[in-house]
Amino acid sequence: MSAALLHGTAVSINGNGVILLGPSAAGKSDLALRLIDRGALLISDDVVPVIVGTSGPELHSAPNIEGRLEVRGIGIVPVAHVESSPLRLAVELSDPVDRLPEVGQCTDIAGFAVPFVKIIPFEASAALKVEYALRMVVDAGTQPMATHADLIQESRTD
Numbered sequence: 001m002s003a004a005l006l007h008g009t010a011v012s013i014n015g016n017g018v019i020l021l022g023p024s025a026a027g028k029s030d031l032a033l034r035l036i037d038r039g040a041l042l043i044s045d046d047v048v049p050v051i052v053g054t055s056g057p058e059l060h061s062a063p064n065i066e067g068r069l070e071v072r073g074i075g076i077v078p079v080a081h082v083e084s085s086p087l088r089l090a091v092e093l094s095d096p097v098d099r100l101p102e103v104g105q106c107t108d109i110a111g112f113a114v115p116f117v118k119i120i121p122f123e124a125s126a127a128l129k130v131e132y133a134l135r136m137v138v139d140a141g142t143q144p145m146a147t148h149a150d151l152i153q154e155s156r157t158d
């Protein structure tokens with residue numbers, strides 16, 4: 001079992017883990033708050049442990065900040081949360097984004113090629129876009145795939 005620690009915010013949407021990535025003040029917590037308002041559950045804010053288990057990478061809560069989200073201008077607030085979810089989608093918060101991005105883009109997280117999209121975080125439709133991107137991944141049956149030979153070998157022997 002391997003692990004990574006990412007700077008980001010992770011939410012669970014219908015049991016599927018989504019990690020929001022970007023530099024400080026990019027809007028990760030703000031977008032997570034809007035997703036939580038739409039029914040998502042917080043996994044972790046600011047620091048996200050990624051643990052690779054037998055079924056692939058999982059997003060976990062950081063124990064010292066579990067169930068807490070930074071809401072800029074308000075403070076640290078308790079929110080509905082879950083301890084972990086399997087990683088299904090990585091979202092980079094970026095401006096600008098491609099109008100019609102290439103289909104099937106992935107990024108490497110903890111040795112796995114993870115479905116990936118870029119979204120402008122402060123657009124009114126940003127939360128909906130995350131949900132649509134996740135729905136496309138789930139509907140296609142896309143799962144993160146091991147990219148390193150040692151992980152591929154581990155998955156064959158498990």
